[in-house]
Amino acid sequence: MNSVYPKKIQLLASQHWTPLHITEMAAEFLTPEKNAKILDIGSGVGKFCLGAAYLKPEAYFFGVEQRSELVSHADLARKLLGLKNVRFLNCNLTLLDFRRYDHFYFFNSFYENLIDTDKIDNKVKCTPALYNYYNQQLYKKLEGLKPGTRLVTYHTLEDHIPPDYQLAESHLSGLLKFWIKIL
Template sequence: MTKIYPYTDFPPRPDEQLNRKLTLVSDEKDTNAALFQNDAAFDWMYPEHFQLISLKQWTPIAVARKAAEFLAEPGARVLDIGSGIGKFCLTAGYHYPETTFHGVEQREELVYFAEEARQYTALDNVSFMNANITQLDFNQFDHFYFYNSFYENIDPDNSIDDTIATSFSLYSYYTQYLYKKLAEKPSGTRLVTFHCFDDVIPLDYCLVNTSYDTLLRMWIKR
């Protein structure tokens, strides 16, 4: 029988996160090096039910690092659209301190845990926002990462939880909205997609590289 974990109300702070400390190393730099060495080490920072869905829902460490390598430029602002528990932004921010990484996520609980992890890792070039993408000013960001966060609208059985409304019409709406916003960006804008349909990619974005069996795609606007 599949074990079902209840949704954690926000607030209060979940009991399982109280007084949780890494004991393997004491130096902050060494602690981060340990956390970002693999997925199991990173996922340790989160409650068990988030660890169990990590493979399906969160960007793997190796993928995040590859995507960040393409997106990172000194002084650039990178937006992760649907940032979940913050795994991409935190990994990218750790490896590329001269770039700022911002995550937007509409589930308040996930933003809470992302911010907890950001504080634990002390990454000042990372931030998270609890918002819908339609509330953002895309002009504030230079490059973008997108791990198909709209897909749960057409595959609700594989959704993170049932705390937000999902529908095919919402999938179409968000896809068209993101397409429009990406189309408005200037030449040179970079985009990385993972497990994503190409219907969100404007025609003037050129595919310049792929990785992980073409599931990870890197684009630059002409």
């Protein structure tokens, strides 16, 4: 799967893009019904969405990503793979209405605001204040969704998830968590 991307993108995979075996488990949980619409919150070069769209052809996968260059890589990979059930949006997640989607995937997208090294690139502003702001925005958006909404978190702290999301499954010593909104 990494081979659909240029070398410089492949080199970022181990740290920044979801491995395929994680995608497989997450996609299974996130598609309880046919035609489910799933949003990857911070989709990078689209690796999660593309893998999941291949595995679940009856579901629709959407990625929102702030870096336009990564969205271009995602779109190119989508065309190479010939997948019809996946789309990428180039904007900040704060601008998106989450109520348009059924279920969500989140791979600790804001962490780069807390570190000085190992960033994807230096093209976006990263600060601890933005880390807090994005987490608050995400929390509010998740709070506003309907009961039954599913969420998969990977490498993400529990205190960023509203309390009405019940933990349904935990894998890999808690690195991968499956949640369902109960209220």
